[in-house]
Structure formats: structure tokens, C-alpha cells
Amino acid sequence: xxxxxxxxxxxxxxxxxxxxxSLEVQPGEVVGLLGRNGVGKSxxxxxxxxxxxxxxGQVTFEGKPVAGLPPYRLAHLGIAWVPEDRRVFRLLxxxxxxxxxxxxxxxxxxxxxxxxxxxxxxxxxLAERRSQAGGTLSGGEQQMLAIARAMMxxxxxxxxxxxxxxxxxxxxxxxxxxxxxLRQDGVAILLVEQNVPLxxxxxxxxxxxxxxxxQYHAPSAELKNNHAVIRQYLGV
Amino acid sequence: xxxxxxxxxxxxxxxxxxxxxxxLVASGLTLIFGIMDVVNFAHGxxxxxxxxxxxxxxxxxxxxxxxxxxxxVTLAVFGAAIQITTLRPLLGRDPLTTILATFGISLVLQKxxxxxxxxxxxxxxxxxxxxxxxxxLQYPWYRIxxxxxxxxxxxxxxxxxxxxxxxxxxRATTQDxxxxxxxxxxxxxxxxxxxxxxxxxxxxSGVLFGPxxxxxxxxxxDFTLRAFIVVVVGGMGNLGGSILAAIFISxxxxxxxxVVSPAQAVIVSFVALILTLLIRPTGLFVPTPK
Amino acid sequence: MSAPRRDYAYWIGFVVxxxxxxxxxxxxxxxxxxxxxxxxxxxxxxxxxxxxxxYTGMVSFGHSVFFGLGMYGAAAALLxxxxxxxxxxxxxxxxxxxxxxxxxAYFATRLREIYFSITTLVFSQIFYVIIFTWTEVTGGENxxxxxxxxxxxxxxxxxxxxxxxxxxxxxxxxxxxxxLLRRITQSPFGKVLQSIRENEPRTRAIGYxxxxxxxxxxxxxxxxxxxxxxxxxxxxxxxxxxFVFFVISGEVVIFNVMGGMGTLVGPVAGAAFFFLLREGxxxxxxxxxxxxxxxxxxxxxxxxxxxILGFLRRRLNA
Numbered sequence: 001x002x003x004x005x006x007x008x009x010x011x012x013x014x015x016x017x018x019x020x021x022s023l024e025v026q027p028g029e030v031v032g033l034l035g036r037n038g039v040g041k042s043x044x045x046x047x048x049x050x051x052x053x054x055x056x057g058q059v060t061f062e063g064k065p066v067a068g069l070p071p072y073r074l075a076h077l078g079i080a081w082v083p084e085d086r087r088v089f090r091l092l093x094x095x096x097x098x099x100x101x102x103x104x105x106x107x108x109x110x111x112x113x114x115x116x117x118x119x120x121x122x123x124x125x126l127a128e129r130r131s132q133a134g135g136t137l138s139g140g141e142q143q144m145l146a147i148a149r150a151m152m153x154x155x156x157x158x159x160x161x162x163x164x165x166x167x168x169x170x171x172x173x174x175x176x177x178x179x180x181x182l183r184q185d186g187v188a189i190l191l192v193e194q195n196v197p198l199x200x201x202x203x204x205x206x207x208x209x210x211x212x213x214x215q216y217h218a219p220s221a222e223l224k225n226n227h228a229v230i231r232q233y234l235g236v
Numbered sequence: 237x238x239x240x241x242x243x244x245x246x247x248x249x250x251x252x253x254x255x256x257x258x259x260l261v262a263s264g265l266t267l268i269f270g271i272m273d274v275v276n277f278a279h280g281x282x283x284x285x286x287x288x289x290x291x292x293x294x295x296x297x298x299x300x301x302x303x304x305x306x307x308x309v310t311l312a313v314f315g316a317a318i319q320i321t322t323l324r325p326l327l328g329r330d331p332l333t334t335i336l337a338t339f340g341i342s343l344v345l346q347k348x349x350x351x352x353x354x355x356x357x358x359x360x361x362x363x364x365x366x367x368x369x370x371x372x373l374q375y376p377w378y379r380i381x382x383x384x385x386x387x388x389x390x391x392x393x394x395x396x397x398x399x400x401x402x403x404x405x406x407r408a409t410t411q412d413x414x415x416x417x418x419x420x421x422x423x424x425x426x427x428x429x430x431x432x433x434x435x436x437x438x439x440x441s442g443v444l445f446g447p448x449x450x451x452x453x454x455x456x457x458d459f460t461l462r463a464f465i466v467v468v469v470g471g472m473g474n475l476g477g478s479i480l481a482a483i484f485i486s487x488x489x490x491x492x493x494x495v496v497s498p499a500q501a502v503i504v505s506f507v508a509l510i511l512t513l514l515i516r517p518t519g520l521f522v523p524t525p526k
Numbered sequence: 527m528s529a530p531r532r533d534y535a536y537w538i539g540f541v542v543x544x545x546x547x548x549x550x551x552x553x554x555x556x557x558x559x560x561x562x563x564x565x566x567x568x569x570x571x572x573x574x575x576x577x578x579x580x581y582t583g584m585v586s587f588g589h590s591v592f593f594g595l596g597m598y599g600a601a602a603a604l605l606x607x608x609x610x611x612x613x614x615x616x617x618x619x620x621x622x623x624x625x626x627x628x629x630x631a632y633f634a635t636r637l638r639e640i641y642f643s644i645t646t647l648v649f650s651q652i653f654y655v656i657i658f659t660w661t662e663v664t665g666g667e668n669x670x671x672x673x674x675x676x677x678x679x680x681x682x683x684x685x686x687x688x689x690x691x692x693x694x695x696x697x698x699x700x701x702x703x704x705x706l707l708r709r710i711t712q713s714p715f716g717k718v719l720q721s722i723r724e725n726e727p728r729t730r731a732i733g734y735x736x737x738x739x740x741x742x743x744x745x746x747x748x749x750x751x752x753x754x755x756x757x758x759x760x761x762x763x764x765x766x767x768x769f770v771f772f773v774i775s776g777e778v779v780i781f782n783v784m785g786g787m788g789t790l791v792g793p794v795a796g797a798a799f800f801f802l803l804r805e806g807x808x809x810x811x812x813x814x815x816x817x818x819x820x821x822x823x824x825x826x827x828x829x830x831x832x833x834i835l836g837f838l839r840r841r842l843n844a
Contacts, residue, residue: 335643347817
């Protein structure tokens with residue numbers, strides 16, 4: 001068991017966003033988190049990443065309780081967060097963006113070099129633009145940078161928040177490929193997405209949220225054929 | 237009424253020299269604001285404390301350089317202590333609260349200085365004496381040294397920020413502290429370190445200024461006010477802007493004192509602030525915001 | 527407690543306090559009587575600042591300029607017109623304060639938060655420098671001294687002030703000011719100010735001309751601050767540039783924060799609290815009393831931002 005949430009409640013100020021979210025992710029699994037807009041998917045990821053503190057409930061990572069720990073501790077434990085708006089450091093170069101995750105205690109220069117090479121192999125365009133400021137990249141390139149940056153942490157799980165949002169179809173299939181390759185590398189992924197077909201393809205199982213809690217859970221293969229459920233929770 | 241050209245040139249040199257010291261003070265202030273939204277009302281008092289620590293060290297050891305070093309290190313530690321106890325709890329609250337809190341700290345520091353060192357002013361002997369001929373004036377070498385030292389310290393800061401891992405940490409935290417934390421950067425530590433650096437720079441300015449203007453218990457307010465003006469005119473959080481603004485304002489004041497008394501020349505910087513806020517509030521030396 | 531009963535209790539408390547203040551110079555020994563008068567004057571200054579900081583959410587670091595201009599305005603009247611006339615002093619002082627307030631209001635109100643605070647500080651320093659250096663007109667560093675005008679009504683009645691009657695005069699002015707300010711803060715105008723403090727963009731979106739309200743708030747605040755300056759001049763018979771210097775503005779902010787912003791009464795209590803602290807702590811700390819006061823103030827900013835009054839209110843309501 002890599003990650004488990006039990007009955008997590010989270011507030012933004014006075015708004016009660018998460019009303020008891022429970023889910024789990026095994027090592028190396030790719031799990032989807034689906035639901036309409038505003039249902040609490042991003043907040044769930046933020047709670048796991050330590051960006052917001054849960055008011056109640058447990059978050060356990062590799063058996064240890066981590067709820068309430070600051071984000072930088074969680075990053076060191078192996079939780080990487082790729083936010084919905086990417087949030088690349090606009091005034092830092094591509095390389096400097098990557099280095100924010102690369103410069104960690106206990107990583108040798110050789111390892112850093114190898115990590116960089118690996119990520120440049122995944123994303124050749126980033127190698128090209130390595131000295132360019134993050135803010136000058138296109139939307140798709142910024143998304144790649146955000147994912148590459150997360151990979152610099154050598155995480156055990158990547159929290160991917162709507163990676164295909166605003167991207168061209170060509171980029172969408174690129175994202176699908178990246179998710180595959182990450183899975184092959186043994187990295188678990190919790191994927192929040194609005195693009196249902198992509199999610200069902202790329203994941204082994206999916207949780208569906210509504211009104212701040214998980215309402216449905218099934219293997220993706222099964223969900224693909226369950227049009228009723230899809231219409232109910234995800235239909236417009 | 238024509239002003240002799242060499243007087244103007246002399247004032248230019250003076251303006252540049254004063255500008256460099258002011259730039260050193262203002263850089264610390266703007267760095268602190270940029271990274272943690274703290275408007276440090278006590279910044280000038282850190283300059284003052286640095287000057288006193290420096291003066292005491294110089295009096296005891298006879299070495300100006302030791303005084304500079306000890307002052308910077310002492311104030312760095314002290315600044316870190318202040319940040320941890322008083323400013324960390326305020327992270328996330330609006331900047332007005334930080335101005336109030338640092339105002340309270342400023343009160344304490346000013347009175348503490350009097351308690352610790354007594355009410356009389358101190359002297360710092362300049363490390364190099366001697367003058368050179370600048371037109372009709374004998375111009376002290378020390379003034380030039382001050383400008384060079386300030387420039388070097390600021391230059392070193394720039395290099396530190398631009399290259400090296402900690403520079404990246406600081407710049408990332410300044411741009412997006414939440415994302416920086418999510419990338420494993422220990423943001424609270426970065427904040428404390430930056431405050432310490434700002435305090436050290438303030439202390440260095442105080443020691444450098446010592447031989448020029450003396451070390452007095454109420455010099456703090458003047459520095460704070462000037463530094464605020466510079467930081468606003470230069471664009472809050474903009475390091476390059478503060479340096480340019482510091483030089484700009486000091487030059488304006490230097491030229492103004494050809495016409496009015498030095499006490500009145502400060503009004504020039506006040507007017508510069510007000511004009512900036514009216515015309516280009518993001519800062520005179522900031523590229524137009526997109 | 528239901529609303530009418532709470533109101534009732536409030537007014538009873540009010541009357542009691544005013545009565546105590548009225549009796550103060552009669553029962554307290556010499557300098558304590560003067561002390562009471564001074565607390566009233568600073569209390570009025572603090573109240574004026576509360577309009578901005580507590581109700582509109584604009585922290586002014588330059589209130590000393592309104593105080594000082596009121597003072598110098600009164601001085602001008604008392605020095606230039608013979609025989610010295612109380613009402614003329616009030617008029618001149620209020621006009622001076624009004625002019626400065628208009629000036630500051632025009633330039634500073636469109637600025638956000640910190641910039642507004644820094645600008646008010648800078649403005650008060652500008653006036654400080656002008657007053658300090660324009661020796662021919664303002665007496666420069668030494669300030670101006672003048673004699674106290676008698677209390678006179680339309681040439682019919684005239685009597686010199688005694689410390690006690692002056693105290694009562696000041697008390698009357700401060701009480702009337704308080705009632706006026708209270709009326710204003712509870713009026714629709716006052717509600718808009720508070721709405722600006724709570725959420726300026728929303729207030730603007732609803733359709734209120736936020737700039738105009740802020741300008742009026744600054745002028746109101748400046749006028750009453752000037753009034754306190756006039757009273758100070760009357761009590762002490764001198765005007766000095768020190769009173770335009772930042773220290774005064776800083777103390778006003780301390781009164782506001784310590785007493786409780788947005789309550790009108792709070793800042794007055796804050797002023798009293800500050801002066802009592804000063805009296806008490808000076809015994810042990812002599813002139814370094816500001817060190818513990820500064821520490822207390824900073825701690826209050828962090829842990830008790832609602833001030834003493836807010837703290838008590840919470841306790842009493844619970």
C-alpha cells in the first residue's frame with residue numbers, strides 16, 4: 001500500500017470542500033480520479049501534497065501518517081505534485097526549473113546528470129530550450145516541464161492534475177505516452193482528468209467523485225462499458 | 237544663477253557614493269519584501285545596530301575590516317532570530333500586519349541601542365585616510381572605497397542569486413512559494429536565510445556609513461524612510477530597480493543641495509516617491525507590466 | 527443580552543465614564559489632573575485615526591501632520607490676532623488641518639494599503655522638514671509660544687481658563703466629537719467605509735465610488751486629528767515641530783492597535799493604557815520603558831490583533 005486516504009475532510013476557509021474522501025493507490029499503479037468540475041478532485045491532490053491541511057481524516061504514505069506535514073517534507077518522502085496550472089517558475093530557465101527538484105540532499109552529481117539525461121530523452125524539446133525562461137514556453141511545453149520537474153524528485157507517486165487541459169490533441173497522446181513510460185518505470189500516478197477516454201485508457205482503475213467524496217470505484221476496463229455510470233457522474 | 241560645472245561634477249560623485257550605500261540598504265529591504273511580503277519597518281534600525289556593533293568592534297580590535305565582518309555576522313544571526321520569533325507566525329497575513337509588527341520591533345531596537353551603548357554618538361575610524369584632488373576639493377579616498385565595497389557586496393549577492401543551488405532556491409521561493417515547497421525546497425529556512433542576508437547587508441551599510449556620517453541612535457529612521465522610498469520608486473521586489481532608484485534619488489538630492497540646504501534637499505526624494513506613485517506605481521525602473 | 531438592554535448598558539457605562547472624567551481634576555492631585563486632560567486629547571487623536579485604520583482599513587502613518595497643523599494653525603491665530611480668541615484659534619486650526627487633509631486625501635487615497643501608509647508617512651515628513659526649516663514663519667526648531675485665550679462667548683462672557691475649566695472644555699469637545707464620530711460610523715456612510723475595509727473590490731462592484739468615500743474618510747479623520755492638535759496647543763501654549771514628527775504618528779498607531787481598532791472607544795482606552803504603562807514602567811525601566819511597551823505591542827499585533835477591547839468583548843460575549 002503506497003498511499004491511502006481515509007475519510008479526509010478539507011476546508012477552504014469556511015467552505016467545506018472534501019466531505020470524507022477515501023481512496024488508495026498501490027506502488028506502481030496508475031489510478032484515475034474523475035468527476036465534474038468543482039467536485040473536489042484538485043483539493044484532494046492538494047491535501048495529499050500538503051498544500052492544504054485536512055481538518056479531519058488520515059493520509060498515510062508507505063504506512064506512515066503524513067497529514068499536516070509541510071509540502072517540502074512530503075516531496076522528500078516521494079510525493080510529487082503537478083498542479084493544474086502547471087506553475088512553472090516563469091523567471092527561471094528550463095534547467096533551473098528542473099534543478100529545483102534535482103538539488104536534493106543525498107543525490108550525487110553523477111545521479112543528477114543521469115536524471116537530467118533521462119528527462120531530456122523523454123522530452124527532447126526541453127533539452128533544446130534548456131536556457132530559455134520558463135515563462136516563454138508554450139502551454140504544451142510548460143506541461144512537459146512541469147512533469148519533468150516532478151520526475152526530478154524521483155518520486156514514488158506523481159499527483160497529476162488535469163495534464164491535458166488546454167492542450168492540442170497531439171499533445172494529449174504525448175501525455176498518454178508519458179504516463180505509460182512512467183508506469184513502466186514503476187512510478188505510481190494519481191491522475192485527475194476531465195478527458196474520460198484518455199483516463200480510462202491510461203489507468204487500471206478509477207475513482208469517481210461527487211459532492212466532495214468518492215461515490216464510485218471500479219476497474220477502468222469495466223467502466224469503459226458502463227455508460228450509465230459515466231453519464232450519471234460525468235455527463236454534462 | 238549659474239552653478240559652476242565642477243561643483244556639479246563633485247555632487248555627481250557624492251550622489252553616486254551615497255547612492256551605493258543606499259542601494260546596499262535598499263537591496264536587503266526589497267529582497268525581504270519580494271520573498272515574504274514583509275515590509276520591514278525596522279530595516280534602518282538594523283543598519284544602526286550594525287553600525288554600533290561595528291563601532292564597538294573597531295574600538296576594541298582596531299580593525300575596520302573585522303568590525304565590518306563581525307557586524308554583518310552578528311546582525312545576520314540576530315535578524316534570523318527576529319524572523320523566526322516574530323515574522324514566521326505572520327506568514328500569510330496581510331503586509332500591513334508585518335509593517336505594524338516590524339514597527340514594534342523598531343521601537344524596541346532603538347531604545348535597546350540607547351540602553352546598550354548609551355545616548356552619545358560613536359565614531360568609526362576610516363580604514364584608509366588620505367584624499368585626492370577632485371577639482372578644487374580634497375576628496376577623501378574612503379568615499380570611493382565605500383562605493384566600491386557596496387558595489388562588490390551587491391555584485392556578490394547578484395552572483396549568489398544567479399548561480400548556485402541556493403540562489404535557485406531563493407528565486408523560486410520568491411516567485412511561487414507554494415510550488416517551491418512542493419518541489420522540496422525548505423521554504424521556512426529560505427525565508428529566515430534571506431532575512432538574515434538582508435540584515436547582514438544592512439549592518440554592512442551601517443559600518444560603511446559610519447566614518448562618513450557618524451553612528452547615532454536615531455539614524456535608523458532616516459535610513460528606513462530613504463530605503464522605503466527607494467524600494468517603491470525602484471519597484472517593490474525588484475533588485476535591479478532598487479539599485480538604480482537608489483542612485484537616482486541620491487543624485488537628485490546631491491544636486492538639490494546645491495540650491496537648498498541639505499535638510500531641505502530630502503524633500504526631493506519625497507517628491508520623487510509621490511510622483512512615482514501617481515504616474516508609475518509599479519516602479520520607475522520596472523519594465524511596463526504586461 | 528438583547529439589543530435594547532445592551533444599548534442601555536452601553537450608555538450607562540458611557541455616562542459613568544464621563545462623570546468620572548469630569549470629576550478627575552477635582553479629585554486627582556495636581557499633575558494627574560493635567561495627565562487626565564492629556565489622555566483625553568490623545569484619545570481624540572486616536573479616535574480620529576480609528577476612522578481610517580479601524581473603519582476603512584487604511585493605516586495612516588502620518589497622522590502627526592494633521593495634529594501638528596491643527597496646533598500650528600491655532601498658534602497662528604493666537605499670535606497674529608490680538609486679543610487672542612479661542613474660537614478663532616479653533617477656526618484657523620481646523621482650516622489648516624482641512625487643507626492638509628485635502629492634500630493628503632487627493633494624493634494618497636488612490637493608493638493601495640502599504641503604499642498609502644508609506645505615502646502618509648512621507649507627507650508628514652515633508653511637512654516636518656518644511657516646518658523645521660522655515661524658521662521665519664514657524665519658529666523652526668524652537669517652535670512658537672503664545673498665551674492661552676480666555677473662554678469667551680460673543681463678547682458677553684469672558685474668563686480665563688483654570689486647569690480644571692480647561693479640562694472640562696476639552697472633555698466637552700472630546701465627548702461631542704465622540705458622539706459625532708459614533709453617529710457617523712453607524713450611519714450608512716460608516717457602513718460603506720466598513721464594507722470598503724472588508725472587501726474593497728466588492729464594494730466597488732456594487733457601485734460605490736470608493737475613492738470618494740476614502741477621501742471623505744481622510745478629511746474627517748484629519749479634521750478631528752487637527753482638533754486634538756488645537757486642544758493640545760491650548761493646553762500647553764506652544765507649538766513645536768516634534769509634534770509633526772513620526773514619533774507621534776507611531777504612538778497613535780500603538781493606541782489604535784492596543785486599544786482595539788474599529789471601536790472608537792478602544793483607541794481611547796489604548797491611549798490611556800499606553801500612558802499608564804509608561805507611568806508604571808518608567809519606575810523600573812526609567813527611560814527604557816519603550817522596550818517592554820514595544821515588545822507588548824508587537825506581541826499584540828501577532829496574538830491579539832483585535833486589541834484589548836476586542837479581547838474583552840470576546841470574553842464578555844462568550
